Amino acid sequence: MARGVKVAVISTAFAVMVGGAGYGAYNIVSALNGDGGTGAAGSSDAKRSGPPSKDEVAETSKKFFAAWEKGEAASAASYTNNSTVAEQLLTAYSDTAHITDVRITPGTATGDTVPYGVKATVKYAGKSKPLSYRSRLTVVRGVTTGRALVDWKPSVVHPELQTGDTLVTEESANPPIEAVDRDGVVLTKAKYPSLGPVLDALRAKYGEQAGGTPGIELSIRHQTEGVAETSLLTLAKGKAGKLETTLSATAQAAAEKAVKLYDQSSVVAVKPSTGEVLAVANNRKDAFNAAFEGTVAPGSTMKIITAAMLIDNGVTSMNGPAPCTEDAVWQGQTFRNLTGMQPNLNATLANSFMRSCNTAFIKLIDEKPLTDESLTKEAEERFGINHDWQTGIVSFDGKVPAVSGPDRAAGAIGQGQVQMNPLNMASVTATAITGAFRQPYLVSPKLDDRQLATAKGLPYNTASQLKQMMRLTATQGTAAKAMAGLGGDIGAKTGSAEVDGNAVSDSWFTGFRNDVSAAALVQGGGHGGDAAGPIVAAVLRAAG
Template sequence: MGRGVKAAVIGGVCAVMLGGAGYGAYNVVSALDGSGPAGAGGKSGPPDADEVKETAEDFFTAWEKGDATAAAQLTDNAAVARTLLAGYRDDAHITDVSITPGQTRPDGVSVPFTVKAKVSYDGASKPLSYDSSLTVVRGATTGRALVDWDPAVVHPQLKAGDTLVTGEAASPAVRAVDRDGKTLSVKAYPSLGTVLDQLRAKYGDKAGGTPGVELAIRHTVDGAPDTSLLTVSEGRPGALRTTLSASVQAAAEKAVRRYDKSSVVAVKPSTGEVLAVANNPASGFDAAFQGKVAPGSTMKVITAAMLIDNGVTTMNGPAPCDDEAVWQSQTFHNLTNMKPDPGATLADSFARSCNTAFIKLIDEKPLSDASLTEEAQERFGLGRNNWKTGIVSADGSVPAVAGPDRAANAIGQGQVQMNPLNMASVTATAITGTFRQPYLVSPKLDDRELATAKGLPPGTAAQLKQMMRRTATQGTAAPAMSGLTGDIGAKAGSAEVDGQAVSDSWFTGFRNDVAAAAMTLEGGHGSDAAGPIVVDVLRAGG
C-alpha cells in the first residue's frame, strides 16, 4: 500500500472515530496508539521487515503533511508525540517537509532518514536539512507495529521536555573573542558549544548586539539557554571578550580527543583567568566545569597544605610510608609494588604519592574531622558554592566527615568531589599562595563579585611549589612531564570508583604562569591519560 493511500485510510479512521461515541470510539484511539486492551492485535515478537517499512512510511507521510494527530497515532506515546509534532508546524514554523528514508539498519527495526524542509517567519525563510532515525516496535497491548517515541525522532538534539520554536532570539547573538581579539567559533573549537550558548544567554544584551530570528530548541526541563539550530534572519552580534586563549584552547581541544571521557581546564595563576576548557565528548555535559567526581591523589596538594598549615609536619619533616595504614577499622594500601620507606619526608611521600603516609598523619593534633574542609574552603576557596565564573560551574566539595571517609577524603577518595576547573585552581593557589577565583568573562562586564579566600601563608606555598617541582621531575608525574621546559611542577593521581575495573586518571600541573588539570574517566594512572593532556596544554600556554 502506498504512502498516500495508507494515510488516507488513517484519516478515514479518524473521521469515524470523531463521529462515534462512547467505548467504541475509545477503542479506535487506543488501538492506534498502542494503549488498548490486551489481545487486540494478536501479534507478538519484533516487527517484520514489511511492518517496519510500512509503519515508517506511514509516519513520514503524516509528518510531511503536517498532520500531527495522524503521525502521533502511529507512535507508542501519542499524547506526547502529538504535542511536539504540532509544535513542529505551529511554533517552529517548519513547512514543505520532505523525508527520505535510508536503508533499514542491521537490527531490522531502525530506520535512518533525512529531513529537508523550510523555516519561514515574518517574511524571511531558510532551508533546513538534518538527519535522524526512528525505531519500530511491537505495541505491548495491541500487537501493532508502532514508532518507538523519542523526541530525537523529530530532531536528533531534542530531549524530553524540549520544544522547537522559531521567532526573535531570546538574546542577541554574540561574537565571542579570545583575550587577543580572535573570534571563537564552535566550528573551530567544538568544546565551546555549551560555553558560548551560556555566554550568549547571560551577556548577549550587554554586548551591544540586536537579536535576529532563529529556529531554536527551548529547554524547559533543566532551564538551560536555548540551543540555536538555524538563523532565519540575521541580527547584529555584539562582541564579547573572554579570557580564553585561542592557541591554548586549540591545544586543549586536540589533547582531549586522545581519550574518551576526558576534560581539561587551564588557568592563569597570576590572575585567575581561564585560558582553555575542553571536553571529549565536546557536546553535552560540561564535565570540565560542572563535574563532581573523586580527584584521587591530586587532592594531596590540599592535604599537604593542611598538614603544613597546622604544624603537623613540613616538606622536610617526617611522613613515613608504610605498607598499610589502618584508620578506624579500615585498612588503606598504596599502589601495587610501592616499597615502604619508614624514614620518608613529606616531600618524599608526596612525590611517590604514598597513601599511607598521609593517612597516618591526619589524626595528629590539632587536626579534627573538619580540618580538611576548613583548609579547602578558607585557603583554596572551594566548597562554598559561590564561584561566579561567567557560566555554570561547580566549585568542589570537601565535606567534614568522621569515620573511614575522613581518611579517604585525605587521599581524594571518600566524599570529596572535584572537576578540572577546581584542581587547576588548586594548583594556581598552591604555587602563588593567593586564591584568585577562576573566571571566563571579566567581572567588570556585569559587576559581579568574585569569590574570595585568604590563601596560603608564603612558607606553605613555597613548600607546595617545591614538592610539585620534585614530583614533576623525580616522582609519579615525571613520565608525563618529561621534556617540558621552564618552571614546572605537577601531581598525578588516580581515583578508584565502585563498579569500575579501571580507575579514573587525574593530573594537575603548572608551567610558568599556566596551571592546568585534567581527568579521564577510566583512564588508569594519572600519567597514563590525564597527564599527557595536561602536558600538551602547558606546552601551548607556557
C-alpha cells in the same frame, strides 16, 4: 523568551521513566499508552513477539515518516511506543518551531535502525529559510500489543534534542555575541565546537550588555532552568555585540584537540598570576559543561590540599616523615595503595606525594592538632573552595565537607564526600604554586561589577614546598611519563578516583608549566597519568 507562544515541553515524569529506568519503565509506558495508541495505526495486526522483521521495520518507519511529513502529529505519534510524549514534540515541530514542507528521505536500514535525511523550511514573521539535517530511528516490538513501533527518543525529531527539550522559532531571547579571545581572535562554535555551551551561556548572560540586537532563530529550548537555548538556524540576523573573554585561541585549540583522545573528558587551563581562564573543553555526548559544573571525586589530586593542611598545621613538612605503609586502618576501615606500590617506612612527605601513597596521608590525619574540620578549613580558607565563584557563567566551586568516620580519611585522598571538577583543580594548582587564591573567571568582572570570591591563600613556606613536591612528581614521580618533553618550570599531580558501580576509576591530572596551570578529568579513564595526563600536557605545551 517566547512572546505569547505556547511551548510543548516533554513531560518530566515520562522522561524519567523512559530515559532512566530501562526495560521496566518501557513496560510501564507501554501499558499506559497501549504501545503507542490504538486505532488505524495497527489495530488489525495480530499480536507478535520477537524482534521486528525487515518488512515491519520498513512499513512502520514508512508510515511514521508519511504522517510526520503531513504534519499529522497524533497519527505519527501513534506509530511510536510513547505516543503522549511524541505527540507533544511533533506538535511543537510545526506549531512553535514553524517547520513546514517536510521531506524525509530514508537511508538503507541496518537491522532495526533506519537512518534518514530531513529537508524542510522554517517560516516565521515573513522570514523563511531551508533546514536540513540527518538522524535515525529504531523500530522495536511493543510489549503490550506486539506491534512494530518507533522507539521514541527526542533525537528522532532532531539529533541534538535531548529529554525535556523542545524546538522554538521566534525573536531570539538574547542578542547574539561576537566572543573574542584575549588577543581579539573571534571564537565561534564552528571552529571551537567544544565551546558551544560556553558561548551559548555567555550570550544568555551578556548578550544585551554587549550591545547587540536580537534576530529570529530556530532554537532548542532546554527543560533545565538557567540553561541557555541552543541556536540551530538563523532566519534573520541580529546585530552581534562584541564580548571580550579571557580565553586564548591557541590554548583552546589545543584543549579541543586533546579531549578528543578520550570520551567523557574535560580540561580547564588558567593563568595563575591573574585567575583568567585560558581554555575550557569537553568531549561528551551531552551539552553538559563538566569542566566547570562537574561534581565528582578528584582522587589523589586532592593530596595537594591535604599536604598543605599537614604543613600549615605543623604535622610534617616536605622533608619530614610520612611513612608509606602497606595499609592504613581508620575507624574500622582499611585503606590501601595502588596495586604494586612498595611500602617505604622511611618516606618523606615529598616521596609519598610524588609516589601518591594513600596510606601515608591517611595515617597523618590523626595527628594533633588536626580535627574533622581541618581539611574543610584548609580548602575553603586557603584555596577558596566553596566560596561562590563568579566566573561569568554557571560553575561549581568545589565541596570539601567536614565529616567524621571513614569519610574523613577518604576525603584526605580525594574520595568520600569531596567533590571537584577540572576548573576547581586547575585553581588549586594555581594557588599551590603562587600562594595566592585568584578566583578563575572567563569575563572581566568590570563588565558587570561582579564580586570575585576571595580567600587568604597560603603562607610562602607552604606554597614553596607544594611547588617543589609537584616539580618532583612531574620529573621523578607518577606524572613523569605524561610530562616528559615539556620545558620550563613544570610540576604535576596525578589522581585516580574510584566511583561506585564502575569497574574502572576516573582519571585525574593537574599540572603547571610556567604561568599556566591546567587540570583534566577522564571519567572511566583509569590511572591519572594514562588518560588525563596527556590531555593536560598537550594544553600546557601549547599555552605554557
